[in-house]
Amino acid sequence: MNRPDTIIKLLLIDDSIENAEQTISILRNGGIAVRPMRASTESELEAALEQQPPDLVIADLSSRELTIQQVRDAAARGGRDVTLIACARTPSQDAIVAAFRDGARAMALRDSHEHLQMIVRREFEALTMRRNVRRLEASLRESERRCDALLDSSRDPIAFVHEGMHVRANRAYLEMFGFDDFEDIEGMSILDLIDGKDADDFKALLKRLSKGEKPPQRLNLKARRHDGHSFDATMEFAEASFEGEPCQQITFRRQVADAAIEQELDALRSKDLITELYNRQHLLTEIEQAAAQAANGKADQALLLVEPVDFARVLDAIGLGNADVLFGDMAALLRSHLAPTDIAGRVGDHTFGVLSTARNAEATQQFAEALRNAFSEHIFEIGKQSISLTVSIGGVLIGEKNANATAVLDIAHGALRTAQGEGGNRVRLVDPAEEDRAAAESTRHWLALIDRALASDGFVLYYQPIISLHGAEGDFYEILLRMGSPKGEIPPNQFLPIAERAGRMPAIDRWVISHAIQALAERERAGQQTTFFVKLTPQSLEDQTLLPWIAQQLKNARLRGDSLVFEMPESKVVTSLKSARAFAKGLEQIRCSFALEQFGSGLNSFQLLKHIPAHYLKIDRTYMAELPRNKESQEKIKEICDQAHHAGKLTVAEFVEDAASMAILFNCGVNFVQGNFLQEPEKILSHGAA
Numbered sequence: 001m002n003r004p005d006t007i008i009k010l011l012l013i014d015d016s017i018e019n020a021e022q023t024i025s026i027l028r029n030g031g032i033a034v035r036p037m038r039a040s041t042e043s044e045l046e047a048a049l050e051q052q053p054p055d056l057v058i059a060d061l062s063s064r065e066l067t068i069q070q071v072r073d074a075a076a077r078g079g080r081d082v083t084l085i086a087c088a089r090t091p092s093q094d095a096i097v098a099a100f101r102d103g104a105r106a107m108a109l110r111d112s113h114e115h116l117q118m119i120v121r122r123e124f125e126a127l128t129m130r131r132n133v134r135r136l137e138a139s140l141r142e143s144e145r146r147c148d149a150l151l152d153s154s155r156d157p158i159a160f161v162h163e164g165m166h167v168r169a170n171r172a173y174l175e176m177f178g179f180d181d182f183e184d185i186e187g188m189s190i191l192d193l194i195d196g197k198d199a200d201d202f203k204a205l206l207k208r209l210s211k212g213e214k215p216p217q218r219l220n221l222k223a224r225r226h227d228g229h230s231f232d233a234t235m236e237f238a239e240a241s242f243e244g245e246p247c248q249q250i251t252f253r254r255q256v257a258d259a260a261i262e263q264e265l266d267a268l269r270s271k272d273l274i275t276e277l278y279n280r281q282h283l284l285t286e287i288e289q290a291a292a293q294a295a296n297g298k299a300d301q302a303l304l305l306v307e308p309v310d311f312a313r314v315l316d317a318i319g320l321g322n323a324d325v326l327f328g329d330m331a332a333l334l335r336s337h338l339a340p341t342d343i344a345g346r347v348g349d350h351t352f353g354v355l356s357t358a359r360n361a362e363a364t365q366q367f368a369e370a371l372r373n374a375f376s377e378h379i380f381e382i383g384k385q386s387i388s389l390t391v392s393i394g395g396v397l398i399g400e401k402n403a404n405a406t407a408v409l410d411i412a413h414g415a416l417r418t419a420q421g422e423g424g425n426r427v428r429l430v431d432p433a434e435e436d437r438a439a440a441e442s443t444r445h446w447l448a449l450i451d452r453a454l455a456s457d458g459f460v461l462y463y464q465p466i467i468s469l470h471g472a473e474g475d476f477y478e479i480l481l482r483m484g485s486p487k488g489e490i491p492p493n494q495f496l497p498i499a500e501r502a503g504r505m506p507a508i509d510r511w512v513i514s515h516a517i518q519a520l521a522e523r524e525r526a527g528q529q530t531t532f533f534v535k536l537t538p539q540s541l542e543d544q545t546l547l548p549w550i551a552q553q554l555k556n557a558r559l560r561g562d563s564l565v566f567e568m569p570e571s572k573v574v575t576s577l578k579s580a581r582a583f584a585k586g587l588e589q590i591r592c593s594f595a596l597e598q599f600g601s602g603l604n605s606f607q608l609l610k611h612i613p614a615h616y617l618k619i620d621r622t623y624m625a626e627l628p629r630n631k632e633s634q635e636k637i638k639e640i641c642d643q644a645h646h647a648g649k650l651t652v653a654e655f656v657e658d659a660a661s662m663a664i665l666f667n668c669g670v671n672f673v674q675g676n677f678l679q680e681p682e683k684i685l686s687h688g689a690a
Contacts, residue, residue: 008124010034011048013059013066021602023058023087023116025574028601029538030117038603041065045074053080055127056120058108061088061095072103081130083123087116113575160240161190162247164206176252178226190250195222195230215239215248223252272346274324275331283345283353288405290355295403302364302429303408304395305416306334306352306371309424314389318382329380337371351416361397361431368393368427376425390425392416401432446498449483449490454507458484461515462681466533466652466674469666474529478567478674479516480681481508481535505537510546513564514553519684520564521557533565533595533616538572541579547586554590561591565616569597570605577611584613595652600640609647617644618652619670628660634668641669 010027012020020038027034037052039045045066048054059071068086075082086099087108096107105126108119151158157173159166166185177193179185194202198221209215215237223233232255240249270282278286290301308314308330318326327350334352338344341358354371356364375391394416398408415428422428453459463477481496482489499505516532523530540546554561566587573580573596584594595616599605600623619640623633637653644651653665656675665673 007033007035008120009052009055010036011045011052011054011057012036012038013040013045013057013063013071014038015040015060015063015065017604017607019060019110021604021607022574022577023110024602025571026113026116027120028571029575030113030121032117032120036603039066042070042074045071049074054082056083056085056124058085058087058120059104060110061086061091061099068099068102068104081127083127085119085123157252159190159250159252160242160247161250162242162245163210164189164191166190167242167247173252176225177223184226193223193225195224198222209248220255275327275346275352277331277335277352278343278345280345280347283343283347283355284405284409286343286345286355287353287408290357290398291403291405291408294398294400297400299399300358300360301398302356302359302361302395303398303412304354304356304364304368304371304393304429305347305412306354306375306391306393307348307416307420308350308375309390309392309420311350314387317387318385322382326380326382329382330375333374333378334371337367337374353412361429361434364395364397365427365429368395368429372425372427392419392424393427394419394430395428396430397432399432443498443502446495447502447504449485450495450499450502450504450508453483454504454511459508459511459515460484460489461512461519461684463519463532463684464674464681465679466672467678468672470671472671474531475523476531476533476672478533479512479535481512500537500539503539505539506543506546509536509540510549513550517553517557517559517564521559524559524563531563531565533567535597536566536568538568538576538579541576541583547583547590550592551590561587562593565593565595567595567597567616567618570599570601570608570620573612574602574608581611588613597654600636605640606643606647609649614649616650616652616672618654621655624653624655624657624661624675627664628658634664637665637670638668645669 008027010024012023014020014023017038020036024034024036035052037048037054039048040063042065054075057071057075059066059068061068068084072084075084083106084104085106085108086096086104087110088095089110091099091107091109099107106119106123108116110116151168151170154170155172157176158170159173160168166188169182169185174180174182174185177185191199191203191206202221205215205219217237219235219237221233221235222230224230234253234255236251236253238249238251240247270278272279287303290298290303294301314326315323327346331344331346331352334344334354338354339356339358341356343355343357345353345355347353356367359367372391372393375389378388380387380389394412394414396402396408396411396415402408402411411430415430419426419428449458460482462480462482464480466476466478468476481492483492483495484490496505496508499508513534516534520530520532550564551561554564566583568580587594593615594613595618596605596608596612596614597618598620599617601620602608617640619637623630623637625633627633627637641651650671651669652672652674653661653670654674656662656665656673657677659677662673662677
C-alpha cells in the first residue's frame, strides 16, 4: 500500500452477508484497512455508489441479481476510475474469460486468503498509480503551457529538432534566421541553416545523434540566415522531448569575439558566484542525469549533502557580513578533496552537495568521513577571527530502486537531518540494498530473542483492570505481554508480527496461558476471586492438543475454568470460523469463556454470534474516539449493547480515556470498561531474560 494509514473504499457485490464479512476480515487480517459497503441488488448498488464512490469493487460471480457487466456500467456512469475485481471459489476458464471480457481487471480466489490480499493490494496500487499519472499529466500539461510561454518570451534563440527537422522554435530563433512565422520553418532540416563549409561535419553529427550518441555540449560553426547571409554561431545542445518523442533542444548564440566575456557568461549560467561551485539548478540537472543513468543500470553513484553544525552559532560568531567569506572558504576546502569525476554545488543557503559518480558504497563512506574530518580539523580565518566548525553529512547511494531525482534528494536530506539529530559531526549514508539486508538481519535477530525468551522465561506479563459498571462480583483483568531485555521491556507490537510470520505464536500463546494460570492460582489461594482475559491467535486454533492441554493446566492448578476468558478479534474469527467455533464450543466443556474483540467492525457483527458462542463482546475501539462529541458512535454503542443484552451477552468498552465517556457508556448499558484513564497496566509476573 502507499501508506500504512491508507483506507480503501470497498464495495462488495455479494448475495451472502457472511461471505462479505469474511472478505472484509481476510483483508483486515492482512493489514489492509477498508471502509466497506455491500450491495446485492441493482437499487442497493446505485445507492452505494451514490453514498460512497468506491475505489475497488469486489463482485462475486455467483451473484444472482447483478452481473459483472451491470456493475461495470453502474460504476462507470459516475465517471470515476473504479477497479472491478471478480471473485469466485473455483472459477472455470470460461468464467474467467467472460469476467475479463465484461470489465473485470482481476480475478481473486475467495478461498485463498493470500491471493485475495495480493490482488487487492496490487489493484489498489495500480489504481493509485493511474490517478497519480493523471495528476502528473495535468501538471505536465500546465508545465508545458508555462514552458511554451517562457520559450516564446525568451531572448535566447531556441528550437526543438527531431530527426534533423524543426518541430518547434521561438520568436528569437525566427528573428535570428530571418523568418516571419514558424510555418516557414516547420519541417525544415536544420542543415538548411548551416553554412556549406560546416554542413558535412554537422551531417555526420546528426547521424551520430540518431544512433544514440551524446551530443557535444557546445559546437562552434557558421550559421546561415534565410536571406543567405552567414554569421559565426555557437550551438548548445540539451536532450529534451516534444509531444512524447525524444528530440534535441538547440540554442543558437552569436559568437562573442571576447573569449573572456563568453567564459564569464558561462559562469553566470551554471556557477554560484560566491562559492565558485555549481549553482543549485545545474547540480539538480546533474542529479537528474545520474538518476536516469541509474535507471539504465549504472552503479557507483551517490549524492552527499554537507551542512555546518549549529550554523546559527557560527553566524553569531563571525557576523552576517562575513557569511559569504565563510561559504567561499568552505567551498575551497570541499573542492580540494574532490576527484575529477565529482560534481559539487551549492544546493541551499549553507548546504553543499557533492554528486559522486565513480565510487562504490565503501569508497563513498570513506570519502564522506574524509570530508567530515577535513572540516573538523580545519581552522577558518574570517577577518580577524579564527574559527572551527564541524559538518553533518547525509547521503544516499543512487541505484535502480531510487532512480528519481526527487527521491534521491529527499533521502539524502533525511539522512542529513538524522545526522544532525544525533548531535552532528556525523556521516549517515543510506544504501537501499543495505536496508534490505538489514531488514533480514533484524528479523533473524528478533527471532533469536523470541526463541530465547520462550526457552528461559524471558517474557513479562502485565494486567489491566476491566471494571464492572454494574457491580459484578470479583476482579477482572486483561493479560498483556511484554518481552524482557537487558535494555528494558519491549512492547508486543515490535516482536509479535515477526513471531506470527515465523509461526512462533502457538508457543507464545501457551507460555502466556500457563503463566496466567499460575498467577490466577496464586490469587485464588489468597482468597481473591479473579477472571483473566487472555488473547489467543488463529495459529493456535489449528492445534488440536491445545484444549486438552488447557484443561490439564487448570486441573494441575486446581483452578476453576470460568476464571479464564479467551479473546480473539472479530475479523480473525471470521477467517477461521470453523476452527474458532470448534474451539469456543470446546471451551464451554471446560467452563472457560470466549470473547470477541473489535466487535462491531464488520457489516453485521451479530450474524457471527449464530456460529460462535461468545460470552463477552469487546466493542471496537474506533467507537471510543472523541466519543462525547460523536453522536453517531454513541448511537452505535447503544445499539450494540441493546442487541447484546437481548442475546444474553456482556459488553466491554476498551480504550476509555475520559470521565465524560464513562458516563455515556454507563447510559448506553455497557457492562465493563477498560483503559489507561482508569488504570494503566501493571506487572504481575516477571522472569528475567537471559
